[in-house]
Amino acid sequence: SQKIEQNSEALNIQEGKTATLTCNYTNYSPAYLQWYRQDPGRGPVFLLLIRENEKEKRKERLKVTFDTTLKQSLFHITASQPADSATYLCALSRSNDYKLSFGAGTTVTVRA
Amino acid sequence: DTAVSQTPKYLVTQMGNDKSIKCEQNLGHDTMYWYKQDSKKFLKIMFSYNNKELIINETVPNRFSPKSPDKAHLNLHINSLELGDSAVYFCASSHASGTASRQFFGPGTRLTVL
Numbered sequence: 001s002q003k004i005e006q007n008s009e010a011l012n013i014q015e016g017k018t019a020t021l022t023c024n025y026t027n028y029s030p031a032y033l034q035w036y037r038q039d040p041g042r043g044p045v046f047l048l049l050i051r052e053n054e055k056e057k058r059k060e061r062l063k064v065t066f067d068t069t070l071k072q073s074l075f076h077i078t079a080s081q082p083a084d085s086a087t088y089l090c091a092l093s094r095s096n097d098y099k100l101s102f103g104a105g106t107t108v109t110v111r112a
Numbered sequence: 113d114t115a116v117s118q119t120p121k122y123l124v125t126q127m128g129n130d131k132s133i134k135c136e137q138n139l140g141h142d143t144m145y146w147y148k149q150d151s152k153k154f155l156k157i158m159f160s161y162n163n164k165e166l167i168i169n170e171t172v173p174n175r176f177s178p179k180s181p182d183k184a185h186l187n188l189h190i191n192s193l194e195l196g197d198s199a200v201y202f203c204a205s206s207h208a209s210g211t212a213s214r215q216f217f218g219p220g221t222r223l224t225v226l
Contacts (some may be wrong), residue, residue: 032212043116043202043217044155051212087153098143098206099168100215102155 002028006090006103014111019077021106023090026071028101030092033066033073038087038105047088048075080110115139116218118203124224125193132189133221135203143167144186145204145215146178155202161186193225 007022023033031052036044050057050066050073057064063076077084087105116137125131137144145168146158160168161180175191186203200220206213 034214038153041220043204043220044215045217046214049212049214089155093212098145098160098162099157101157104152104154 002026002101004028004090004092004101004103006088006106008106009104010107010109012109012111013080015081017080019080019084019108019110021075021088021090021108023073023075023103024071025092028071028092029068029094031095032093033064034091034093034100035062035064035073035075036089036091036102038089044089077108080108082110082112084108085110116203116205116216118201118218118221120221121219122222122224124226126226127193127195129193130189130191131193131223132187133201133203133223135186135188135218137184137203137205137216137218139205139216141205141207141216142183143206143213144180144183145206146186146188147202147204147217149200149202149220151199159186159188190223193223195225198223198225 003026005024034049035047038044048064061078065074087107089105090103091100119134143162145160149155158172159178164180177189180186200222202220203218204215206215
């Protein structure tokens, strides 16, 4: 059965450093991979989408890579700030499929 | 001008009761979803409607019944509530024009079954 794993449940980093989160998947061939941010008591908020034929996507201090050979996505937050503290979820979907399958999330805490 | 709204935000009820959660989106989207997020924060799709038609129906007990009176609303009715139904339920919406569409989530409804 398909599996989506975000390798760290929690990540603690110092302000100004780069946070790197991983999302690995097995028994799945996603056409799209999305990253969401979830704050406590709130719904997930979309951050970035990357397609299977794209290697990298950037948005401000965020960078996502997608390696379909390794079956892995990396999510980077550069020059991290305490306001970046949240849980980050990766989500995969196939072509012609509305269903998003989510990983369990990685909780990032940025220390001032 | 909330994009996706849910009511109520909190719901505390006894086992065996029947309850409903309402969801509305004002984004003009064609597709709406219900997700369940358990205590381990794992977000799992339950149902999805596209233009009032059911398109995703995951393995969910038939005590859960979604209803979409129009494409801006998707309600979730739960019969005979059980302790294991305690979770946060999120509604979401997206454009139907592409499966690469980002989803917009509501604030969630925290259901506690006693």
